[in-house]
Amino acid sequence: MTVAPARPEAERERLSGARIPLLVGSLIVAVLAFQLNASLLTPAIPSMAVDLHASAGVVSQVQSLFFLSGSVLGMVVSRWSDTIGRRRALLVTMAALLVGTLLTVTAPSLPLLLTGRVLQGTSSAALTIAFLVLSEELTAKQFGISVGVVTAVNGGLGGLDGYIGGAVTDAFGWRAVFVVILVVAVLGTLSVLTFVPRVRRSAARRMDWLGATILGAFLVGFSQFVSEVPSRGIADPLTLVWLTVAVVAAVAFVLVERRVAQPLIAVPALRARTAWPVLMCTFLTLSGVFASTNFTVVVLSQDGANGFGLNAAMSGLLFLTPTAVAGLLTAPAAGWIAQRIGWVRSLRMATGAILLISIALAFFALDKWVAFGLLIVMGVFYLGLYQATANGLSVLNAPADAPGSLPGIHGACFGLGAGTGVALVGPAVSAGTPEGYHLALWISVALTAAAFAAALVLRPTPNALPAGARPEGAATA
Numbered sequence: 001m002t003v004a005p006a007r008p009e010a011e012r013e014r015l016s017g018a019r020i021p022l023l024v025g026s027l028i029v030a031v032l033a034f035q036l037n038a039s040l041l042t043p044a045i046p047s048m049a050v051d052l053h054a055s056a057g058v059v060s061q062v063q064s065l066f067f068l069s070g071s072v073l074g075m076v077v078s079r080w081s082d083t084i085g086r087r088r089a090l091l092v093t094m095a096a097l098l099v100g101t102l103l104t105v106t107a108p109s110l111p112l113l114l115t116g117r118v119l120q121g122t123s124s125a126a127l128t129i130a131f132l133v134l135s136e137e138l139t140a141k142q143f144g145i146s147v148g149v150v151t152a153v154n155g156g157l158g159g160l161d162g163y164i165g166g167a168v169t170d171a172f173g174w175r176a177v178f179v180v181i182l183v184v185a186v187l188g189t190l191s192v193l194t195f196v197p198r199v200r201r202s203a204a205r206r207m208d209w210l211g212a213t214i215l216g217a218f219l220v221g222f223s224q225f226v227s228e229v230p231s232r233g234i235a236d237p238l239t240l241v242w243l244t245v246a247v248v249a250a251v252a253f254v255l256v257e258r259r260v261a262q263p264l265i266a267v268p269a270l271r272a273r274t275a276w277p278v279l280m281c282t283f284l285t286l287s288g289v290f291a292s293t294n295f296t297v298v299v300l301s302q303d304g305a306n307g308f309g310l311n312a313a314m315s316g317l318l319f320l321t322p323t324a325v326a327g328l329l330t331a332p333a334a335g336w337i338a339q340r341i342g343w344v345r346s347l348r349m350a351t352g353a354i355l356l357i358s359i360a361l362a363f364f365a366l367d368k369w370v371a372f373g374l375l376i377v378m379g380v381f382y383l384g385l386y387q388a389t390a391n392g393l394s395v396l397n398a399p400a401d402a403p404g405s406l407p408g409i410h411g412a413c414f415g416l417g418a419g420t421g422v423a424l425v426g427p428a429v430s431a432g433t434p435e436g437y438h439l440a441l442w443i444s445v446a447l448t449a450a451a452f453a454a455a456l457v458l459r460p461t462p463n464a465l466p467a468g469a470r471p472e473g474a475a476t477a
Contacts, residue, residue, distance in 0.1 A: 019195075023137060024146050026191035027130040028153045030090060033097060033188040034123035036181050037066060039156045043166030044174035051174065052110045059110065062117050067419075068223050069121030071412040072216040077125035078132075078408030079264055083207045086133045087196045089125065094189040096122035101185055104178045120181075126188075127154055128394075128407040133196060135395045135403075144339030144392065145332065151388040152331035155324055162316060211264035214253045219412055221245030226419045230426040265405035274397045275406055277458035279413050281351060281451050282390050286417025288447030289354060289382050291425045292361060293323060293375055294418075296440045299429050300365060306434050308368050323375045327383020334388035342466040343393045344458050350386035351452040357381065358448045362441035366434060396463040421447060 041063060049059040073096075081089030100119025107113035127150070134146045157164060168176050225242035232239050257263040257270075269275055300307040301315040310318065338346035357378050364370040394410035395403070424447070425440035 020138065020142060022195045023133070023197075024149060026188075026195040027126075027133060027150060029184065029191045030094060030126045030188040031130055031150055031154050033094070033181065033185040034070075034126045035154050035156055036161070036184055037097075037120050037123060039161035040165035040168075040177050040181065043162055044169040044177050047169050047174040048113070052113065054110050061114055064227065065114055066117045066121045067415045068220065069118040070124030071121075071219050071223065071415045073122040074124030074128065075219070075408040075412045076212045076216065077122060078128040078411065079212065079402065079404045080207050081125075081129050081132065082402060082404040085198065086129050086136070087192065087198050090129050090133075090192045090196060091189070093123050093125045093129070094185060094192060096120070097185045098182070098189065101178055101182045105175050105182060123185075124411060125408070127391075128404070128411045131391055131395045131407060132404060137197060140339055141336070144335035144337075146335065147338075147392040148332040148335035148388040151334070151391055152328050152384075155327050155331065155383050155387070160321065162320075163313075206262055208257075208260055208262055208264040211253065211257050211260060214249050214256055215264060215409075218246050218249035218253060219416070221247075221249055223416060223419060226416070226423045230423050263402075265402050265409065266399065269399040269402070269405075273457055273459040274461050275399075277454045278390065278393050278397055278406065279410055281347065281454040281458065282394075282410060283413040283417040283420070284447050284451035284454060285351060285354060285382070285386060285390075286414055287421035287424065288358060288444040288451060289378065289421075290418040291421030291447070292358060292441055292444035293378060293382075294320070295422050296425055296429050296437060296444070297361075297365065297371060297375065300437050301368075303432060306432060306437070307366075318372060319375055322372070323379035324383065326376045326379030327387070330380045330384025331388045334385045335392055337385070338389045338392060340466065342460060343389055343396060343464040344455075344460040345466070346385065346389045347393060347458065348452070348455045350381050350389055351448070351455040353381040354378065354386060355445070355448045355452045358441070358445045362438060362445050365437060365441055393458075393460075393464055397461050 045059050045062065048062065049055060052059065077089055077093055080092075084092075096119045100116040100122070103116030103119065104113055107116055130150055131147060134143050134150070138146060165177055168180060172179075221242050221244075225239060225246055228236065228239045228242060234240075234243075254267055257265070257267050265275075297319055298315055301310045301319055302312065303309070308315075334346070341349075357374055361371060361374050361378075364374070390410070391407075394407040398404070398406035421444065425443050428436045428440040428443065430436070
């Protein structure tokens with residue numbers, strides 16, 4: 001894997017003074033515009049269903065299509081930013097978000113609403129491009145701290161997103177939620193235009209559109225396969241079609257990328273221990289943790305027969321909000337810790353802690369207050385330390401000739417992992433028995449154990465070494 005050569009800080013143009021908080025602030029607004037799309041909408045789905053004369057199940061596609069398009073288009077635009085520049089790529093994402101949001105605000109029918117959501121999904125690239133901008137414009141210490149801050153913002157509004165979305169819907173209707181998103185998107189666009197510098201160099205002369213298309217087909221095939229398995233079963237013809245699409249696309253991607261002069265990401269680079277363990281670790285961590293904290297425990301808490309018998313609002317307030325707040329408070333320090341002790345060591349520490357917490361949760365999930373405390377600790381290590389460290393590593397360990405490749409694919413792993421985890425534990429949770437809940441949580445333990453193993457295999461590039469062991473100038477990619 002090719003790593004950017006170390007260069008003395010004096011030879012590298014870095015932002016300084018007031019320009020740093022202005023840059024970070026502008027990226028925060030752009031990322032927030034994406035995050036609100038992901039977190040504000042769920043409470044508005046029943047109201048959308050009534051207005052658009054469709055079932056809630058059908059209307060729920062406003063979320064699934066958003067995340068699916070975000071995985072594909074976010075990956076493509078992130079890699080494309082190596083060719084057209086970070087600022088232009090950010091403006092592309094914001095333009096797609098603005099057009100998509102205008103469609104959702106005015107959509108008279110469900111098909112137009114879903115089209116708008118697909119366009120809005122492009123904004124997922126804002127997060128990965130933000131980290132790339134920070135790596136190119138800031139020093140190592142500034143990069144570490146800023147990655148934590150931006151990651152904290154990407155976690156949402158302290159777990160209150162759903163409540164706020166519901167309150168806005170109740171007061172003004174579901175379209176008002178999109179108006180809020182539109183206002184933030186306009187502010188994000190203006191801030192990018194004003195404060196994000198023009199990229200001074202380009203890592204790639206052309207975009208590998210064929211490779212991007214094939215990888216996109218894999219992401220769609222795998223996502224749809226995972227979503228269909230719980231309801232249709234693995235032997236269903238439609239499920240097998242999506243599995244076939246994913247397998248064929250994966251094989252085609254490897255064959256094509258070996259022959260392209262400027263691949264989306266070189267196969268040797270993807271096979272390196274500096275790259276694939278980052279992707280696998282995030283995929284497995286999201287599979288295990290999202291399935292346990294955002295699905296199994298939530299369902300358990302609302303089960304009146306074998307769980308805690310809470311209503312939906314109290315369940316979220318007790319088991320989701322404190323976790324989110326813990327992550328929000330911890331993430332800003334996570335990047336600073338990682339650049340001091342080493343990004344890979346920080347990732348191993350986070351995944352190790354997540355594994356231990358997952359084991360404890362599997363043992364004590366039926367004790368409401370023990371589960372409450374464990375989820376707060378999970379927020380510290382998962383939403384705080386892990387996500388900030390993994391996001392930073394995807395940039396620092398990326399190949400120098402394709403710096404947007406690893407962060408783009410890494411961003412797609414978040415959605416893929418979450419969907420896979422829920423699919424794997426879904427049958428056990430659906431049983432609605434103590435044994436079923438415990439089985440689901442032990443499945444999550446197995447997934448987080450595999451993530452920890454991937455972290456142990458991971459190797460750092462010089463950019464990701466501890467501050468004292470890093471070659472001079474090798475602070476960022």
